Amino acid sequence: MSYNNTASCFNGKKGQIKNGPGEQPSSNILADTGPQLEALMTVIPADEFPDGGLEAWSVVLGAWCSNFVSFGWVACMGVFQAYYQTHKLHHRSPSSIAWILSTESFALFACAPVFGHIFDNYGARALLVGGAAFHVFGLMMVSLSKEYYQILLAQGVCSAVGASAVYWACSNAVGTGWLRRRGLAMGIASSGSSVGGIVGTAAIPALFDKIGFAWTMRAAAFVYLFLLSISITTVKSRLAHKSVKFQALDLVRPLKEKPVLLVAVGCFFFFLGVLLPDNFIPIEAMDAGMSSSRANSLLVIFCAATTIGRIVPGWAGDRFGIFNVTIAFTYLSTLLVFVLWIPAKSDPSRMAFAGLYGFSSALVSAIPTLAAQVCSNIDKLGAYMGAIYIVLSPAILMGQPIVGALLGASGSGNYLYLKIFAGLMMFIGGGVFIFARFAFDGGEKGIWI
Structure with missing residues (x-):
C-alpha cells in the first residue's frame, strides 16, 4: 500500500501529500499530523x-x-x-x-x-x-x-x-x-x-x-x-x-481526538435547536390562526424540501468540503429562523419558511458524512459515529423540558422564546463546527474540507 494512496484516503483528495511510492514523508508532515499518522497507515487505500x-x-x-x-x-x-x-x-x-x-x-x-x-x-x-x-x-x-x-x-x-x-x-x-x-x-x-x-x-x-x-x-x-x-x-x-x-471505554475513545470531540459538541448544540422548528411549525401556525388543513400542509412542504436538502449538502460536500457545507447550512438555518420565522405574520411567509428551512435543516442527514470525515480509521467508523452520537443524543431528550419552560415563560400561544432559543443554539453549534474544522485542518489540507 503506497503512502500517497493512504493519505488520499484520509484527506478525501488524491495528491494532497506529494510523496511518491518509495519516498518517506517529510518531518514537518510528521509533526503536523501527530497521532493521526499511525492511523493513516492502517486505513484503506483510496483505490480500494x-x-x-x-x-x-x-x-x-x-x-x-x-x-x-x-x-x-x-x-x-x-x-x-x-x-x-x-x-x-x-x-x-x-x-x-x-x-x-x-x-x-x-x-x-x-x-x-x-x-x-x-x-x-x-x-x-x-x-x-x-x-x-x-x-x-x-x-x-x-x-x-x-x-x-x-x-x-x-x-x-x-x-x-x-x-x-x-x-x-x-x-x-x-x-x-x-x-x-x-x-x-x-x-x-x-x-x-x-x-x-x-x-x-x-x-x-x-x-x-x-x-x-x-x-x-x-x-x-x-x-x-x-x-x-x-x-x-x-x-x-x-x-x-x-x-x-x-470494553466500555471503546465507546468514548474516539473523543480523545480533538476534531471528533469538537464535532460532537457542535452537533449537541446544533440538535438542541434544529429540531424545534420541525416539531412546532404547524402548531405555531394554527395558534396564529391558520386552518388545520393548511397547517398540516406545512409538514408536507417541509418534508418535500428536505428530500432535496438531504442530497444537496452531500453533493456539495464532495466538491467544497463537508466541513464548509456543514457550517454554511448551519448558519443558513439560523438566519432563516431569525429573519423569516420570528417575523412571520402571514400564511405565505410561514409556507416560505417551511420550504426553505426544510431544505437547510436537512443538514442533519450529513452528520454521518462529517463523522466519516474525521474518522482516522475507517475500519472503526461505527465507533466514531457512536462516540459522536453519545454526546449528541442527550440534546434530543433535553428538548422536551426546555420547550415546556420556554413556552411557559413566553405565555400561551407565544413562541418567541422558543424561536430565539432554536436560532441561538444553532448559532453556537456553527461556531463549534468552525473550531472543529480548523482542528481537523491543521493548515495542511487546504480550504476545501
Missing part, C-alpha cells in the same frame, strides 16, 4: 473504495429503504401527537404524550454507540435482521396497545430500537463503501427518510379514518417488512470484520 458499481449502489438502495422506515417513521411524529391527544390517549396531557415520541427519537440516536460497535465487529447482517424483527414486532404491538405504558414500550422503545439498528447498519455500510462521492451516496440514502415522512404524513391520517388505528399500524408494519427485506438483501459491509472483546 468501490465509489460506484452495482454492488455499491445496491447498498445505497438498501440504505434508502432503511431511512424510509426509520427516520421516515420518526418524521410522522406530529401525526401521532395529534391523534393520541384527540383519540387514543385523550385523557393524557400533551407533554406526557410527547414523551413517547421523544423517547422514540432518543432511542434512534442513543443506540448508535452499541450498534456501531456491533457493526465494527460483525458487519451489517445481524443488525439488519435483528433490527427488522424488533421494528416490525413493535409496530404490531402498538396496534394491540390500549394503555399509555404499552404504547411507550412498543413504539417508544421496541420499534425505535429496531429502527435504530437497521439505520446504523446501513449508514455505516454506505460510509465504508464510498470515499470521493461519499457525501452524495449518503445524501441519496438519507432522502429515503424525507420520502417516508411525506408518504407517512399524508397516508397515515387518511388510513386512521378509513381502516382505524390498529389496521393502520399493521399496514405500516407490512410495508416496512417489505422494505426491510430489500435492505437485508442488498446491504452488506465490504470490510473484513474482526470480533474484539468489548
Whole structure:
C-alpha cells in the first residue's frame, strides 16, 4: 500500500501529500499530523473504495429503504401527537404524550454507540435482521396497545430500537463503501427518510379514518417488512470484520481526538435547536390562526424540501468540503429562523419558511458524512459515529423540558422564546463546527474540507 494512496484516503483528495511510492514523508508532515499518522497507515487505500458499481449502489438502495422506515417513521411524529391527544390517549396531557415520541427519537440516536460497535465487529447482517424483527414486532404491538405504558414500550422503545439498528447498519455500510462521492451516496440514502415522512404524513391520517388505528399500524408494519427485506438483501459491509472483546471505554475513545470531540459538541448544540422548528411549525401556525388543513400542509412542504436538502449538502460536500457545507447550512438555518420565522405574520411567509428551512435543516442527514470525515480509521467508523452520537443524543431528550419552560415563560400561544432559543443554539453549534474544522485542518489540507 503506497503512502500517497493512504493519505488520499484520509484527506478525501488524491495528491494532497506529494510523496511518491518509495519516498518517506517529510518531518514537518510528521509533526503536523501527530497521532493521526499511525492511523493513516492502517486505513484503506483510496483505490480500494468501490465509489460506484452495482454492488455499491445496491447498498445505497438498501440504505434508502432503511431511512424510509426509520427516520421516515420518526418524521410522522406530529401525526401521532395529534391523534393520541384527540383519540387514543385523550385523557393524557400533551407533554406526557410527547414523551413517547421523544423517547422514540432518543432511542434512534442513543443506540448508535452499541450498534456501531456491533457493526465494527460483525458487519451489517445481524443488525439488519435483528433490527427488522424488533421494528416490525413493535409496530404490531402498538396496534394491540390500549394503555399509555404499552404504547411507550412498543413504539417508544421496541420499534425505535429496531429502527435504530437497521439505520446504523446501513449508514455505516454506505460510509465504508464510498470515499470521493461519499457525501452524495449518503445524501441519496438519507432522502429515503424525507420520502417516508411525506408518504407517512399524508397516508397515515387518511388510513386512521378509513381502516382505524390498529389496521393502520399493521399496514405500516407490512410495508416496512417489505422494505426491510430489500435492505437485508442488498446491504452488506465490504470490510473484513474482526470480533474484539468489548470494553466500555471503546465507546468514548474516539473523543480523545480533538476534531471528533469538537464535532460532537457542535452537533449537541446544533440538535438542541434544529429540531424545534420541525416539531412546532404547524402548531405555531394554527395558534396564529391558520386552518388545520393548511397547517398540516406545512409538514408536507417541509418534508418535500428536505428530500432535496438531504442530497444537496452531500453533493456539495464532495466538491467544497463537508466541513464548509456543514457550517454554511448551519448558519443558513439560523438566519432563516431569525429573519423569516420570528417575523412571520402571514400564511405565505410561514409556507416560505417551511420550504426553505426544510431544505437547510436537512443538514442533519450529513452528520454521518462529517463523522466519516474525521474518522482516522475507517475500519472503526461505527465507533466514531457512536462516540459522536453519545454526546449528541442527550440534546434530543433535553428538548422536551426546555420547550415546556420556554413556552411557559413566553405565555400561551407565544413562541418567541422558543424561536430565539432554536436560532441561538444553532448559532453556537456553527461556531463549534468552525473550531472543529480548523482542528481537523491543521493548515495542511487546504480550504476545501
